[in-house]
Amino acid sequence: MNTQPPSTDRARVEWRTRVFVAGFALCGTAAPLCAQSFADVRTSVAAGDYRAARELALSLADPLERARALVWVDYGARDYDGAWREAGGGLASAPRDPWLAERRAAAALAGRSGVRAAEAVEELAALVRELPADDPTRADLEANVETYRGLADALVRTATAGAAARDRARWTALGLLAGAVLLVGWALRAPRQRISSRPEPSRE
Numbered sequence: 001m002n003t004q005p006p007s008t009d010r011a012r013v014e015w016r017t018r019v020f021v022a023g024f025a026l027c028g029t030a031a032p033l034c035a036q037s038f039a040d041v042r043t044s045v046a047a048g049d050y051r052a053a054r055e056l057a058l059s060l061a062d063p064l065e066r067a068r069a070l071v072w073v074d075y076g077a078r079d080y081d082g083a084w085r086e087a088g089g090g091l092a093s094a095p096r097d098p099w100l101a102e103r104r105a106a107a108a109l110a111g112r113s114g115v116r117a118a119e120a121v122e123e124l125a126a127l128v129r130e131l132p133a134d135d136p137t138r139a140d141l142e143a144n145v146e147t148y149r150g151l152a153d154a155l156v157r158t159a160t161a162g163a164a165a166r167d168r169a170r171w172t173a174l175g176l177l178a179g180a181v182l183l184v185g186w187a188l189r190a191p192r193q194r195i196s197s198r199p200e201p202s203r204e
Contacts, residue, residue, distance in 0.1 A: 041069040045076040064094050071103045080111035084120075098127050098141055105148050114155030121148045 038060070044053035050073055057069035067090025074082035087104035091097065101124040108116035125145045131138040 038065050038069050038072070041072060045073055050077040064090065064097065067094070068099060068103075071100065071107070075103065075107060075110075078110075080107045083107035084111060084113075084116060096127060096130070098124070098131065098137065101127050102141060102144060105144075105152075109148060109151050109155070112155060114152055114157075114159045117148065117152035118156055121145060121152050124148070 041053050041056045041060075044050075044056055053073045053076070054070070057066060057073050060066040060069055067086060070086040071083050071090065074080070074086055084104055084107040087100045087107060090100045091104065094100065101120070105117060105120035105124050108120045124141070128138060128141045128145055131141070
């Protein structure tokens with residue numbers, strides 16, 4: 001009866017173990033990132049790994065938590081337009097969520113969009129008024145509303161003043177151009193007028 005040497009069996013077991021470990025590691029690296037909670041997303045954002053943070057945020061099962069996480073990722077990456085859009089998308093399915101409303105207003109202000117900010121601040125103010133008087137977050141949110149409203153008003157005034165200044169500059173430029181056209185036209189007509197006004201030579 002033939003038997004294999006123990007060394008051969010040991011080598012085969014070690015080889016199979018190495019193959020299994022390598023395959024497991026490969027599957028682990030190929031598998032998509034999966035977050036257990038919003039805290040995992042915040043950790044990735046704090047580390048500056050926004051691509052991984054977005055993947056983690058998208059893997060969250062709860063729609064509200066996923067929307068909040070996506071807002072957090074974009075805001076952390078200074079993509080304020082993206083944060084504003086993600087907050088708006090979250091509010092479409094959870095219109096009474098004050099956290100998303102506050103972040104939407106903050107993103108609009110950070111993006112220096114006065115019109116967006118003014119609209120978002122008033123929507124936040126409406127939500128805050130609906131909170132119970134004993135809600136511990138109401139006082140903080142009310143303070144934010146007042147601060148945000150002042151900042152939004154300043155942005156709107158700046159945008160309005162800038163638009164008015166651009167209009168004045170445009171009309172001034174058009175006026176100068178019209179004056180130049182008239183001046184050139186007069187200069188072109190004047191020699192003809194002078195020639196036609198000369199007395200005809202005597203034919204005597």
